[in-house]
Amino acid sequence: MAVSIDRENRIFTLHTKNTSYQMKADEMDVLIHTYYGARIDDSDLSQLVIHCGRGFSGNLYENGKGDRNYTLDVLPQEYSCFGTGDYRITALRVKNPDGSQACTLRYKKYELSQGKYSLDGLPAVYADPGEAETLSIWMEDPFSHLEVILRYGVLPELDIITREAEIVNRGGSPVVLKKAASMNLDIQYGDFDWLTFHGRHTMERNIQRTELEHGVQAVGSVRGTSSHHYNPFAVLCEKNTDEDKGGCYGFSFLYSGEFLLETEKDQISQTRLICGIHPDDFSWTLEPGEAFQTPEVMMTYSGSGFGQMSRNFHKVIREHICRGEWKKKRRPVLINNWEGTYFNFTGDKLVSMAKDAGKLGIELFVMDDGWFGKRDDDNSGLGDWFPNEKKLGCTLKRLGERINEAGMQFGIWFEPEGISEDSDLFRAHPDWAVRIDGRRPDLSRNQLMLDISRKDVQDYIIERLCSILSEAPITYVKWDMNRSICDKYTKGLDADHQGEFSHRFVLGLYRILETLNRRFPYLLIEGCSGGGGRFDAGMLYYTPQIWCSDNTDAIGRLDIQCGTSFCYPVSTMGAHVSAVPNHQTGRVTPLQTRGRVAMAGTFGYELDLSSMTEEEKEEVKRQVEFFKKHYDLIQYGEYYRLRSPKEGCSVWEFVDEEGKEALVTAVYSYVISNSPFVNVKVHGLKPDAVYRVQLLKNEDTDPWFEQSELARDRILSGNALEQAGIVIPGAGKDYQSWQFYISLLEEQE
Numbered sequence: 001m002a003v004s005i006d007r008e009n010r011i012f013t014l015h016t017k018n019t020s021y022q023m024k025a026d027e028m029d030v031l032i033h034t035y036y037g038a039r040i041d042d043s044d045l046s047q048l049v050i051h052c053g054r055g056f057s058g059n060l061y062e063n064g065k066g067d068r069n070y071t072l073d074v075l076p077q078e079y080s081c082f083g084t085g086d087y088r089i090t091a092l093r094v095k096n097p098d099g100s101q102a103c104t105l106r107y108k109k110y111e112l113s114q115g116k117y118s119l120d121g122l123p124a125v126y127a128d129p130g131e132a133e134t135l136s137i138w139m140e141d142p143f144s145h146l147e148v149i150l151r152y153g154v155l156p157e158l159d160i161i162t163r164e165a166e167i168v169n170r171g172g173s174p175v176v177l178k179k180a181a182s183m184n185l186d187i188q189y190g191d192f193d194w195l196t197f198h199g200r201h202t203m204e205r206n207i208q209r210t211e212l213e214h215g216v217q218a219v220g221s222v223r224g225t226s227s228h229h230y231n232p233f234a235v236l237c238e239k240n241t242d243e244d245k246g247g248c249y250g251f252s253f254l255y256s257g258e259f260l261l262e263t264e265k266d267q268i269s270q271t272r273l274i275c276g277i278h279p280d281d282f283s284w285t286l287e288p289g290e291a292f293q294t295p296e297v298m299m300t301y302s303g304s305g306f307g308q309m310s311r312n313f314h315k316v317i318r319e320h321i322c323r324g325e326w327k328k329k330r331r332p333v334l335i336n337n338w339e340g341t342y343f344n345f346t347g348d349k350l351v352s353m354a355k356d357a358g359k360l361g362i363e364l365f366v367m368d369d370g371w372f373g374k375r376d377d378d379n380s381g382l383g384d385w386f387p388n389e390k391k392l393g394c395t396l397k398r399l400g401e402r403i404n405e406a407g408m409q410f411g412i413w414f415e416p417e418g419i420s421e422d423s424d425l426f427r428a429h430p431d432w433a434v435r436i437d438g439r440r441p442d443l444s445r446n447q448l449m450l451d452i453s454r455k456d457v458q459d460y461i462i463e464r465l466c467s468i469l470s471e472a473p474i475t476y477v478k479w480d481m482n483r484s485i486c487d488k489y490t491k492g493l494d495a496d497h498q499g500e501f502s503h504r505f506v507l508g509l510y511r512i513l514e515t516l517n518r519r520f521p522y523l524l525i526e527g528c529s530g531g532g533g534r535f536d537a538g539m540l541y542y543t544p545q546i547w548c549s550d551n552t553d554a555i556g557r558l559d560i561q562c563g564t565s566f567c568y569p570v571s572t573m574g575a576h577v578s579a580v581p582n583h584q585t586g587r588v589t590p591l592q593t594r595g596r597v598a599m600a601g602t603f604g605y606e607l608d609l610s611s612m613t614e615e616e617k618e619e620v621k622r623q624v625e626f627f628k629k630h631y632d633l634i635q636y637g638e639y640y641r642l643r644s645p646k647e648g649c650s651v652w653e654f655v656d657e658e659g660k661e662a663l664v665t666a667v668y669s670y671v672i673s674n675s676p677f678v679n680v681k682v683h684g685l686k687p688d689a690v691y692r693v694q695l696l697k698n699e700d701t702d703p704w705f706e707q708s709e710l711a712r713d714r715i716l717s718g719n720a721l722e723q724a725g726i727v728i729p730g731a732g733k734d735y736q737s738w739q740f741y742i743s744l745l746e747e748q749e
């Protein structure tokens with residue numbers, strides 16, 4: 001059993017293979033948190049919670065007037081409430097019918113069930129009944145009868161625990177939720193750093209490690225989407241934690257909208273972490289009997305560094321969040337015309353691009369922005385999802401057929417949530433755009449958003465998209481979204497309910513995507529929001545891959561993909577080889593390096609092949625063959641970050657789960673004169689087995705290298721590779737890369 005319950009003492013211990021999590025309903029019926037970390041037995045760890053009076057920290061009335069030791073203000077709790085003596089950041093804040101904001105949650109009962117709970121209309125980790133258990137704990141405010149059901153999903157093999165809260169108004173009058181976080185984690189002892197992932201358009205998910213000091217630190221989004229600027233993912237770690245050692249907790253929010261991830265180090269240096277919907281733009285009225293469902297957070301603990309934490313998340317995302325046919329099926333190598341043509345194309349041009357690509361082994365052609373309505377730049381046409389047959393030279397169906405005749409599958413770009421003021425849709429339904437009557441809306445990319453918090457607008461989009469997807473042979477959709485949302489207001493709700501807009505927008509998005517997934521199960525949908533502006537575990541439930549960034553520069557991508565890999569597996573990271581000089585940075589990198597970096601993602605191309613030389617095309621062909629050959633290793637293998645891009649030479653490894661083969665890739669961000677050699681340890685191999693270590697031939701190695709011992713294959717044991725490692729050759733020029741293929745020769749009995 002993953003969940004062990006001591007009924008008499010009301011102790012709940014959740015066990016995974018390597019971790020344990022414990023809570024207890026104490027003598028005051030408060031649900032206290034006692035432990036999360038490396039696996040332990042079922043011992044009662046409430047002995048770690050010492051009650052002691054603290055000045056200006058109040059005491060429970062029901063505890064008797066003489067007892068000044070029991071205070072919520074420092075008590076580690078499972079779900080903290082605002083207004084009743086806990087002065088730290090809190091998970092739940094309500095407005096009662098009398099205008100007061102107090103809430104007092106007390107333990108009522110629990111239920112344990114086999115399998116993993118699911119959430120209506122929201123993404124959630126899923127599992128077979130034998131793979132998970134669900135613990136639900138009921139709490140209630142005895143005064144207002146507000147009920148909170150805390151749910152815990154435990155996936156023992158994966159070291160994953162999920163959390164969410166359902167809030168039900170069991171009282172007789174409406175209650176307003178002002179903040180309803182998905183989880184609260186209190187850690188009594190320890191001194192932590194936290195890692196957050198900040199960024200901007202074309203430079204997402206940079207890693208920031210900061211010390212937790214007294215006070216509150218937070219990242220979040222009020223932009224309508226999870227955002228380029230902060231990712232809904234964070235890590236709490238011990239001071240000595242690095243890739244391979246030290247304790248760390250990872251928290252990934254399965255939500256694509258506004259979020260807040262906050263920590264507080266309190267007066268006695270305890271750490272609290274809260275994750276949930278951002279409260280700034282949120283309020284939700286619960287009529288008597290109504291319930292509110294928070295989105296889900298998944299957590300993992302690793303006692304052996306960030307690497308293991310990431311691999312835990314990679315596995316759960318690949319196997320228990322991504323769904324449908326494309327979860328296991330090999331995804332096609334694609335070519336997208338965006339950076340090759342931008343808006344300037346015709347149907348014939350696209351067909352010729354597809355033909356060129358087909359000859360090199362590329363399998364899917366994606367027609368990006370500009371194929372519909374009046375859309376020759378980004379100022380008009382959004383919302384008019386009718387093919388521009390004049391530009392395409394034929395119907396969409398015929399274009400798809402022509403691409404198929406070139407031996408390629410056909411994919412198409414949409415931005416279903418956007419609307420241009422200069423569009424027929426806006427002229428017909430100006431009230432469908434998100435804006436506030438009587439005010440000038442803020443424009444971004446000269447566009448507005450469609451109010452998909454409304455069901456009629458969702459239904460319109462569903463109808464339009466289904467019609468297009470049914471009329472042409474389309475097997476892939478790139479689902480883009482190109483602005484942050486403001487001027488939030490919906491005609492679908494009255495003034496008292498406007499605080500529901502942002503969350504309802506996300507629920508609308510999920511409903512549309514769910515409908516498409518059901519109607520077109522063969523469709524591969526790639527998420528996108530100006531690159532990685534909505535790269536979160538929530539979206540991955542609907543779209544198994546997401547365009548990682550609008551920055552296609554191989555060197556820029558080293559940082560972006562490294563930061564992204566802290567939570568998300570390479571099988572989710574859209575990555576393409578593009579032309580040089582790179583369109584975002586002007587950098588000129590070798591084609592080989594561009595290929596190797598894009599292969600640490602879903603892999604594809606985004607350029608006009610007709611402008612390449614024959615030698616370059618041969619190299620593309622080799623890359624595509626190589627990727628297909630090693631697809632399983634790259635996409636399903638275990639991922640190790642061996643050296644950070646910040647060290648000038650970025651190195652990563654894929655190794656299959658059984659330790660039979662590994663691929664190590666190294667990319668230099670710049671050349672250093674007469675540089676020291678780089679040594680990396682190879683992980684995940686069988687210590688007693690013997691391997692061939694092959695340095696793959698580079699298109700541009702210099703004669704010195706060919707004669708060096710580095711160029712020769714070596715035979716080494718897994719143990720030697722893990723303990724002593726391999727030497728990465730230096731860079732003879734900027735942006736050079738190297739790749740080692742390591743394969744099992746023989747296994748010792």
Ligand code: DGJ
Binds near residue numbers: 482528529531549550
């Ligand atoms: C932003 C995307 O990230 C790009 O790849 C491209 O699809 C453009 N939008 C098209 O407008």
